[in-house]
Amino acid sequence: MSTYEEKLSILSEMIAFARVDHTLKQSEYEFLLKVAHNLGIDKLTFEGLLQQKSPKVPLKTQAERIVQFHRLLLLMNVDQEQHKKEINTLYNIGLKMGLPPVAIGQVLEVMHNYPDNVVPPNVLIDIFKAHYN
Template identity: 55%
Template sequence: MPTNKEKLSILSEMISFAKGNNGVKESEYNFLFLVAQQLQVSKKIFDALFSSNVEHIIPKSQSERLLQFHRLVLLMNVDDAQDINDFKLIYDIGLKMGLPPGAIQQVLSIMHKYPNKVVPPEVLISIFKSHYN
């Protein structure tokens, strides 16, 4: 389980990503709040993240990085209104986390083959495993 600082960093990064395309839509807010609940972050603290700066911490383990990348992909597709900037931003975030560029690209290109563009976790893991071997 991530530390409190890491939880706030995870949420802050996701909020920043959601704000990137003309503000946070209700569907995005609801998704973000679900993630906050999973991370056991109170609504008060969660809401405060929309107007505060939090130190960005790259997740330590590979599995935590993949989970965060998957969350971002899900967030990008919540409102079904992606644009080229979303793809570039999520690609750059993945690179900063140390994820293989080819795997990031593959996930972003195959997500269109799945209902609601939700790449199943086992597919995502298998893509990244193949790029690490």
């Protein structure tokens, strides 16, 4: 898995994304706290990241980038709301990670076919696989 610094960077990026609409809803906070726990980051450190960003550490593998994109997608939909700014920001984050633009667009389109816009991991992986073959 990732180093501790990479994990802090992952979480910091997610916090920044959650605040793209200038607010951090309770559902987003709880989701981020769960991700922190899953990454092995304690609550005190998590709370610190809410105050100060961690340095950006690029994810090394394509698989790590796809997982992070999926986390961000889940975060965007956790509050049951989507705003154009969030969708555009997620698209641009995916581009900066080096993910194929067509795959990103396809994921953002098919998410509406699933309950709560939660794209199953296998569907997400299949979409990205199709664009790498």
